[in-house]
Amino acid sequence: MKSIVLLLLMCIGLVTPLLIAQVPTTNNSPFLIYAQPLETLAPGESGVPVNFTVVYIKPYVMYNVIIKPDFVFPFTSYYYKGGVPNFTFAQIQPGFKFSFILFTGVNPKAHDGVYNMYFIAYNSSYYYYDILYPVYNVSSQVPILGYVNFTGDTVWGSETDPLTVSAGDQRVPLSIYVSNGGDVIATNVTVEVNSTYPVQFLSDKQYVGNVPIGTPVPVVFTANVYPNATPGVYNIPVTITYFNGSVTKLKLPVTISGYVNFTATSVWGTEQQPIQVTAGESRVPLSIILVNGGLSTVTNVTVEVNSTYPVQFLSDKQYVGNVPIGTPVPVVFTANVYPNATPGVYNIPVTITYFNGISQKIIVSVVITGVVNFTGTTVWGSENQPLIVSPGETDVPLSIVLVNSGTVSITNASVYIGNSYPIIPLQDHQFIGDMPIGAPITVTIMANIVDNASIGIYYIPVTVTYYGGMKETVLLPVSITGYVKYSLTSLWGTESSPISASPGETQLPLTVILQNGGTVVATNVSVSVSSEYPIMVTTNTKYVGNVPIGTPVPVVFTANVYPNATPGVYNIPVTITYFNGMSQIYFIPVIISGPNITVNYALTPPQIFQGYTDVQVQIILGNTGAGIGEGLNVSLSSPFPLISSSIVHLGAIPTGTVEKSIFLINVPSMIEPGLYQMDAIIKFDGGVLDYKIPITIYPKANFSVIGVYYSTLTPGASKVAVTIELRNNANVTAKNLVAIFSGGDNAICLYVSSTNPLQSLTASKSFVGDVRPGEVFNVTYIVSVSSGVLAPANYTLPLTLEWNQTGSLYPFIQNVQFTLTVSPSLSQTLLKDLTTINKTSIILYISIIIIILVVVLIAVIRKRK
Numbered sequence: 001m002k003s004i005v006l007l008l009l010m011c012i013g014l015v016t017p018l019l020i021a022q023v024p025t026t027n028n029s030p031f032l033i034y035a036q037p038l039e040t041l042a043p044g045e046s047g048v049p050v051n052f053t054v055v056y057i058k059p060y061v062m063y064n065v066i067i068k069p070d071f072v073f074p075f076t077s078y079y080y081k082g083g084v085p086n087f088t089f090a091q092i093q094p095g096f097k098f099s100f101i102l103f104t105g106v107n108p109k110a111h112d113g114v115y116n117m118y119f120i121a122y123n124s125s126y127y128y129y130d131i132l133y134p135v136y137n138v139s140s141q142v143p144i145l146g147y148v149n150f151t152g153d154t155v156w157g158s159e160t161d162p163l164t165v166s167a168g169d170q171r172v173p174l175s176i177y178v179s180n181g182g183d184v185i186a187t188n189v190t191v192e193v194n195s196t197y198p199v200q201f202l203s204d205k206q207y208v209g210n211v212p213i214g215t216p217v218p219v220v221f222t223a224n225v226y227p228n229a230t231p232g233v234y235n236i237p238v239t240i241t242y243f244n245g246s247v248t249k250l251k252l253p254v255t256i257s258g259y260v261n262f263t264a265t266s267v268w269g270t271e272q273q274p275i276q277v278t279a280g281e282s283r284v285p286l287s288i289i290l291v292n293g294g295l296s297t298v299t300n301v302t303v304e305v306n307s308t309y310p311v312q313f314l315s316d317k318q319y320v321g322n323v324p325i326g327t328p329v330p331v332v333f334t335a336n337v338y339p340n341a342t343p344g345v346y347n348i349p350v351t352i353t354y355f356n357g358i359s360q361k362i363i364v365s366v367v368i369t370g371v372v373n374f375t376g377t378t379v380w381g382s383e384n385q386p387l388i389v390s391p392g393e394t395d396v397p398l399s400i401v402l403v404n405s406g407t408v409s410i411t412n413a414s415v416y417i418g419n420s421y422p423i424i425p426l427q428d429h430q431f432i433g434d435m436p437i438g439a440p441i442t443v444t445i446m447a448n449i450v451d452n453a454s455i456g457i458y459y460i461p462v463t464v465t466y467y468g469g470m471k472e473t474v475l476l477p478v479s480i481t482g483y484v485k486y487s488l489t490s491l492w493g494t495e496s497s498p499i500s501a502s503p504g505e506t507q508l509p510l511t512v513i514l515q516n517g518g519t520v521v522a523t524n525v526s527v528s529v530s531s532e533y534p535i536m537v538t539t540n541t542k543y544v545g546n547v548p549i550g551t552p553v554p555v556v557f558t559a560n561v562y563p564n565a566t567p568g569v570y571n572i573p574v575t576i577t578y579f580n581g582m583s584q585i586y587f588i589p590v591i592i593s594g595p596n597i598t599v600n601y602a603l604t605p606p607q608i609f610q611g612y613t614d615v616q617v618q619i620i621l622g623n624t625g626a627g628i629g630e631g632l633n634v635s636l637s638s639p640f641p642l643i644s645s646s647i648v649h650l651g652a653i654p655t656g657t658v659e660k661s662i663f664l665i666n667v668p669s670m671i672e673p674g675l676y677q678m679d680a681i682i683k684f685d686g687g688v689l690d691y692k693i694p695i696t697i698y699p700k701a702n703f704s705v706i707g708v709y710y711s712t713l714t715p716g717a718s719k720v721a722v723t724i725e726l727r728n729n730a731n732v733t734a735k736n737l738v739a740i741f742s743g744g745d746n747a748i749c750l751y752v753s754s755t756n757p758l759q760s761l762t763a764s765k766s767f768v769g770d771v772r773p774g775e776v777f778n779v780t781y782i783v784s785v786s787s788g789v790l791a792p793a794n795y796t797l798p799l800t801l802e803w804n805q806t807g808s809l810y811p812f813i814q815n816v817q818f819t820l821t822v823s824p825s826l827s828q829t830l831l832k833d834l835t836t837i838n839k840t841s842i843i844l845y846i847s848i849i850i851i852i853l854v855v856v857l858i859a860v861i862r863k864r865k
Contacts, residue, residue, distance in 0.1 A: 030058040031067070031121055033140035038101070042146030042184045044108035044243030047078050049101050050117070050142060054087075056096040065089045066122040067138075069102060074110035074144065075117055078103040108246045110144055117142045146184035150211075150240050150248040153177045156255075158218065164296040166258030167229040168355030171202065171299075174223045176238060176252060177216040178208065186211040186242040191219045194237045198229030199254055211242070227358050231257050258296025262323075262352050265289050266364045271330060278370030278408045279341040280467035283314065283334050288350060288364055290320070290329045298323045303331045304351040310341030311348060311366055323354070339470060343369050370408030374464055377401050378476045383442065390482035390520045391453040392579035395426065400443045400462055400476060402435070410435035415443045416463040422453035423460055423478060435466070448580060455481050482520030486547075486576055489513045490588040493628075495554055500655060502594035502627030503534075504563040505685040510535070512574060512588060514544065514553045522547040527555045528575040534565030534592055535572065547578070565592050567626075595655070596625030597632075599682060599691040607807040609700045611669035614643070617693065619661040619680050621653060629653040630685040634661040637679040641666045653684075673699040700812055701734035703727065703801050706776065708818045714825040716787035719751050723780045724799060724818055728771045734803035734812075737768040739779040741799050747789050748797065748820055751782040771803070783820075791824040 036051045054067065067087045071077045077084055087100060104117070116139040123136075157163035158175050165172050176193070180186050189208040195201045202222045211217050235251040242248070267287050269275035277284050288305070292298050301320040307313045314334045323329050346366050353359040379399050381387030389396050400417070404410050413432040417425045426446040435441050458478050465471040490512050493499035501508050512529060516522050525544040531537045538558045547553050570590045577583040604616040619634050635647040648661040675696050682689040707725035728734060742764050743749035750763045766779040779799075801814045 029121065029136040029138045030056060030062065031119075031136065031138050032057055033117075033119060033138050035117060035140040035142045037142065040146035040184050041106050041142070041144045042148060042182070042243075043074070043106050043110040043144065044148075044246035045146070045184070045187070046076075046105040046244040047103045048106065049103055051099060051101050052117075052140060053097065053099045056092050056094065059094050061094070062092045062123055063090065064123070065092050068120050068122075070118040070120050070137075071104070072116075072118055074107040074115055075142070076105035076107055078105055105244065106144060108243065112145055112147065114141050114143045116140065147182045148184060148186045148242060148246070148248070149181040150186070150250065151179045151181055152238060152240075152250050152252045153179075153216075154236070154252050154254050158220075164258040165225055165256055166231075166260060166294065166296040167198070167225055167256070168227040168358040169225040169258070169296065169299065170356050171222050171224065174199070174201075174221050174254065176219045176221065178211055178219060178240065179216045180211045180213050182213065185213060188244065189217075189240060189242045192239045192241070193221055194239075195223075196234070196236055198226040198234060198256060199236055200224045200226065224356065225256060227356060229256050231259065258294060260292065260294040260296065260298050260354065260358075260360070262360050262362055263291045263293055264350060264362055264364045266348070266366050268367075270332070276370040276408045277337055277368055278343075278372055278406075279310070279337055279368070280339040280470040281370075281408070282336040282412060282468050284337065284411075285332050286311070286313075286335045286366065287330045287332050290323060290331055290352070292323045292325055292327070292329075294325065297325060298354045300356065301352060301354045304353070305333055306349050306351075307335075308346070308348050310338040310346060310368065312336045312338065336468065337368060339468060341368055370406065372404075372406040372408065372410065372466070372470070372472065374472055374474055375403045375405050376462065376474055376476050378460075378478050380479070382444065388482035388520045389449055389480055390484060390518070391422070391449055391455075391480065392451045392582045393482075393520065394448045394524055394580040395446050396449065396523070397444050398423070398425075398447045398478070400445070402432075402441050402443065402462070402464065404435040404437055404439070404441070407437065409437055410464075410466045412468070413441075413464055413466040416465065417445060418461055418463075420458070420460040422450045422458060422480065424448040424450065432464075449480060451580065451582065453480055482518065484516060484518040484520060484522045484578065486522075486584060486586065487515045487517055488574060488576075488586045488588050490572075490590055492591070494556065499652070500593040500595075500627035501535075501559075501561050501591070502625075502630070502685070503561055503565040503567075503592065505627075505630045506560040507538070507558055508561065508630070510537070510557045510559045510590070512555045512557065514547055514555055514576070515551070516547045516549050516553075518549065521549060522578045524580070525576065525578040528577075529557050529559075530573045530575075532570075532572055534562045534570060535559045535590060536562070561592060567592050567594060593626040595623050595627040595629040595653070595684070595687075597629055597653070597682060597684060597687070597689060598622040598624060599680065599689060601680070601691070601693045603695065605809045607698060607809075608667055608695060609698045609805065609808055609812075610667060610671060610673060611700060611812070612667045615640075615665045615667060617663045617665060617678065617695075619648075619663070619682075619691075620658060621650070621661070621682065622658045623653045623655050626655060628655065632659070632682070632684045635681045635683075636663045637681070638663075638665055639676050639678070640668070640671075667697060669700075671697060673697050698807060699730055699732050700805060700808075701728050701732055701771065701803060701814075702730040703734075703771075703814055703816060704729055705799070705816050705818045708820070710820065713748075713783075713785050713820060713822045715785055715789045715791055715822065716825070718784040720783050720785070721780055722783050722820065723778050725776060725778050726801075726816070727776045728773055731773045732805060733773065734771045735805060737771050737801060737803040739766045739768060739799060739801055740764055741766075741779075741781050741797070743783065743797070747786050747793075747822070748783050748795055749786075751784045785822055789822050791822045793822050795820050795822065 032055045034053045038049045038051055041048050119138045121136040121138055155162050155175050156165050157173055187210050189211050191208055192205045193201050206219050208219055234254050236254050238250045238252050240248045267274045268277045269285055270287050299322050301323050303320055304317045305313050318331055320331055347363045348366050350364050351359055351361050379386050380389045381397055382399050411434050413435050414429055416429040430443050432441055459475045460478055461473055462476050463471055463473040491498050492501045493509055494511055512527055523546050525547045527544055528541040529537045542555050544555055571587045572590050574586050574588050600620040602618040608615055623629050630652050632650040632653050633647055643666055644664040650659045653659050678693040680691040680693055703726050706727050710722040713720055768777055796817050796819050799816050802811050804811050
C-alpha cells in the first residue's frame with residue numbers, strides 16, 4: 001500500500017509542471033495596474049524606467065500572491081542581474097496598493113502610440129494537485145511618444161576657427177555638427193562617415209555618446225582633399241546610429257573653395273641684411289622669398305632649385321612646411337657663384353611641391369653686381385705697438401694691414417708673401433677667412449732681416465687669394481731704420497740682494513747687468529762669461545732673449561772663488577751674441593772680499609738645576625768682515641741629552657748681521673751637580689771655529705718616605721689619621737714646601753665632612769714650609785676606606801711635593817709613594833671561619849647523622865619483636 005501511494009505521488013510530481021503550462025488565464029483580474037513613465041519613451045531606447053502602481057480591487061483577502069512582468073512587443077526585457085524580478089506578497093488586504101519601478105526597452109520598429117504592458121499574477125491560495133490556480137493576465141497602458149530627429153552641418157576647421165581648403169590639402173580637420181530636433185535625448189550615438197570624392201577620411205567612425213535636444217554636438221574627423229578636386233560643394237554620406245541599433249542616414253554638404261598661387265623674389269643674404277656678390281664667391285646665402293597669393297594656407301611645402309649658370313646651389317631642396325596666405329616666407333639656400341660670372345640679372349627655375357605631391361614651377365631673378373679691390377700697408381710689430389728694426393734681426397713680427405676696398409665681402413681669403421730682399425718671411429702664407437668691405441684686416445708673420453741690409457724703405461709683393469681660387473697682388477712698403485749698442489756692469493748676488501765674495505766660496509751668484517743703448521730691441525741675445533782667475537763659472541752661457549732699449553737686464557751666473565784668491569778687482573771677459581749670430585766682446589770688473597765670524601752664547605734659564613728640561617742653549621754669530629759667510633752650519637756637542645737637532649743650517653751671514661742658533665737639552669735629575677762643558681762647532685765656506693761653552697748644574701732638594709703611621713684600616717673605616725714621615729736627602733734647602741695627597745683608585749680617599757663640603761678644597765694639601773738639608777718632617781691626612789674593599793690588601797698611594805729653590809725660575813715637583821694595608825673586619829673574619837668549617841666538616845656531620853638514624857631504627861625494630 002505504501003509503495004502504491006509513493007508511486008502515485010511521484011507521478012503527480014512529474015505531471016504538475018505540464019498542467020501549470022496548460023492552465024488558462026483569465027482577465028477577471030482582482031488587480032488594476034497604472035503606468036507612469038519617468039521619462040518620455042521613444043523607439044529604440046533601452047533601460048527606460050517606468051513607475052507602475054498596483055491596486056487590489058477585491059473585497060476579500062488573498063494569500064501568497066506572485067506578480068511577474070510579461071514583455072511583449074514593443075516592450076523588451078531589460079537585463080537584470082538574476083533575471084526578471086517577481087513581486088511576491090504573503091497576504092493582500094482589500095484596498096492594498098503598492099508601486100515599483102521597472103526598466104524596459106522599446107523595439108526600434110515601434111511607432112508613436114499607446115501600448116499595453118502585461119503582467120501575470122498567480123494566486124497560490126488555490127491548488128489542484130499542487131497546481132497554482134487561478135492565473136490572471138493584467139495589462140497597463142504605456143505611452144510611447146518620444147522621437148529623435150537628426151540633422152547636421154559641416155565646416156572645415158571649427159565654427160570659431162573656420163578654414164578654407166583647396167585641392168590637395170592634407171590632414172585637415174572637418175567638423176560635423178550633429179543636432180537632435182526630437183523630444184528625447186539620443187543616447188549611445190555613433191557617427192560614421194564614408195570617403196567620397198573629393199574627401200578622403202583618415203578615420204571613418206567616432207563614438208559620441210549622448211546628443212541632447214537642440215544643442216549641436218561637434219564631431220571632428222581628419223581628412224585629405226583629392227589633388228584633382230575642383231572648387232564646389234559636395235555631399236558626404238553620414239550614418240548616425242543611436243539607442244540600441246536605431247539608424248539615421250544623412251547627406252551633408254562639404255565646400256571646397258580654396259586655390260593656390262605662388263610667386264617669389266630673391267635677395268643675396270637676407271631681407272634684413274642684404275649683400276652684394278661677385279664672381280667666384282662660395283657658400284653665399286641666397287634667400288628666396290615665397291608668397292602664397294591664393295585663398296588657402298598651403299601645407300607640406302617643399303622648395304626645389306636647379307643650379308643654373310652662374311649660380312651653383314650646394315643643396316637643391318628644402319622643406320618649408322606651411323605657407324599662410326599673403327605672408328612672405330623666406331627660404332635660404334647656400335650657393336656658389338661661378339668664377340667666370342659677369343655682373344647681371346639671371347633667371348633661376350624653382351619648383352614648389354605642396355599638399356600631397358601637387359607642384360608649381362616659377363622663375364626667380366638673381367642679381368650679381370659686386371667688385372673686388374685691395375689696398376694695404378705694413379708695420380713692424382703691430383699698429384698699437386710699432387717696432388724699429390735693424391739689419392740682422394730674426395723672428396721679428398711684421399704686420400700686413402689689408403683693406404677690402406671693393407663692393408662685396410671676401411670669403412676664404414689667404415695672404416701669400418714671397419722672399420724679397422732684405423726680408424726673409426718665416427712663413428709664406430696665412431689664412432684670413434672673411435674680409436668685410438672697408439674693414440682693415442691685419443696679418444702678422446715672423447720674418448728675418450739679412451745681416452748686410454742697409455737702412456731704407458723696401459717694397460714686398462703680397463698676394464691675396466679668395467673665394468675658390470681668385471687672386472690679386474699688391475706691393476706694400478717695409479722700413480728698416482734701427483741699430484743696437486751695449487754697455488755692461490757686474491756684481492756678486494743680485495741687484496736687490498748684493499753680497500760679497502770671499503776666497504774659497506762656491507756656487508755664488510754673479511750678476512752681469514746688460515743694457516742696450518741702441519734704437520731697437522736686441523733679440524735672441526746670449527751672454528757668455530769666461531772662467532778666468534780668480535773665479536770659475538759653473539755655467540758660462542745664459543740665453544737672455546730680448547734686451548729692450550734703455551732697460552737694464554740682469555743675467556745671473558753661478559761661480560766659485562779660488563781658495564787662494566786674494567782680495568781685489570779682476571777684469572773678466574764677457575761675449576754677447578744676438579739676432580742671427582752677431583756678437584761683441586766686453587770686459588767687466590769683479591771684486592773679491594772675505595768674512596770675519598764672531599761667536600757668543602746665552603742660556604735660558606740662566607741658572608740650571610738638576611732635572612731641568614727644555615733648557616735653551618743659544619749660539620750667537622756675527623760677521624764683522626767685508627765678505628758674506630756662505631754655507632754656515634752650527635753643531636752642538638753636549639754631555640746632556642739633546643732633544644733638538646744637533647745641527648742648525650743658517651746658510652749665509654751677510655756683513656754686519658747677527659744670526660742665532662737655538663738647541664734644547666734636558667738635564668737628568670740624578671746627574672751630579674758641578675761644572676760641565678759643551679762644544680759649538682761653526683763651519684762656513686773657507687773656515688771652521690770650535691767654541692767652548694761652560695755650563696754649571698746646581699743641586700735641587702730630593703725627598704724620600706722613611707715611615708708611615710696609622711691605626712688599623714678595615715673596609716668601611718672612616719676618619720682614620722695617616723702620618724707620612726719624609727726626609728730631605730739633598731744638601732740644599734727646599735722653600736715653601738707643600739705636600740699634596742688626593743687618595744687612590746676610590747679605595748682609600750680623603751675624609752670630608754658632609755656638614756662642611758668646602759673642606760675638600762684644603763684637605764688634600766699640607767703646607768710644610770722650608771726644609772733644610774737632612775731635615776725630617778711629617779704630614780698627616782684623614783682618610784676613609786671604601787666598604788667594598790676586599791681585605792687583606794696593600795695600596796700604593798702617590799704623594800706630590802712642590803717647592804721653590806733660590807735661583808730657580810719655576811717651582812720643583814717630586815712624586816713619592818707610600819703603602820697602606822687594609823685588614824679584614826671582624827665580621828669578615830667570622831664569615832671566613834664559618835665558610836672554612838662548612839667546607840671541611842660537612843661530610844663528617846652527614847656521616848654522624850646517618851649513624852644516629854640507623855641506631856634509632858634498629859632499636860625500634862627490636863622493641864616491636
